Amino acid sequence: MNFSGKYQLQNQENFEPFMKAIGLPEDLIQKGKDIKGVSEIVQEGKKVKLTITYGPKVLHNEFTLGEECELETMTGEKVKTVVKMEGDNKMVTTFKGIKSVTELNGDTITNTMTLGDLVYKRVSKRI
Structure with missing residues (x-):
């Protein structure tokens, strides 16, 4: 499944x-709590470019599925990790104790980040 597209945040849980x-x-x-951020994903085979815009903050990450990469986190920190595909519609990675699962279902992307017992969930729709 190809994740390419632009998606706008619809709702989120446990942001703060x-x-x-x-x-x-x-x-x-x-x-940041009330900004309806926009994520743009360009996927060409295993290469993925991700741009997330939250008001004035723009986060750019590029990676190749299954290969080690350096990603910028929401705090601006750079981390080394591997983003893998699980099944057809899930991208999964773990960094600094956080497990991130991004799942595509039709025109909806759900990103769930788990740190210990704290779960942050974002739901975005294709625009």
């Missing part, structure tokens, strides 16, 4: 507690 847990400053949490 999760962002606090990963060390995002309180002022950025308050600025």
Whole structure:
């Protein structure tokens, strides 16, 4: 399944507690909590380019599925990880104790990030 497209955030759960847990400053949490961010994904085979725009903040990540890469996190930190496909419609990676699962179902992308027993979930629709 190809993830390419533009997706706008529809709703999210546990944004504030999760962002606090990963060390995002309180002022950025308050600025970011109501922004309906847009994610743009360009997938060509195993190569993936991901651009996430949250108001003035833009996060760019590029990776090849199954190969080690360096990703920028929401706190601006760079981490080494491997993004893998699980089945046809899930991209999964783990970094700094966080498991991230991005699942595509039709025109809806659900990203679930788990840190210990804290689960942050974002649901975005294709635009």
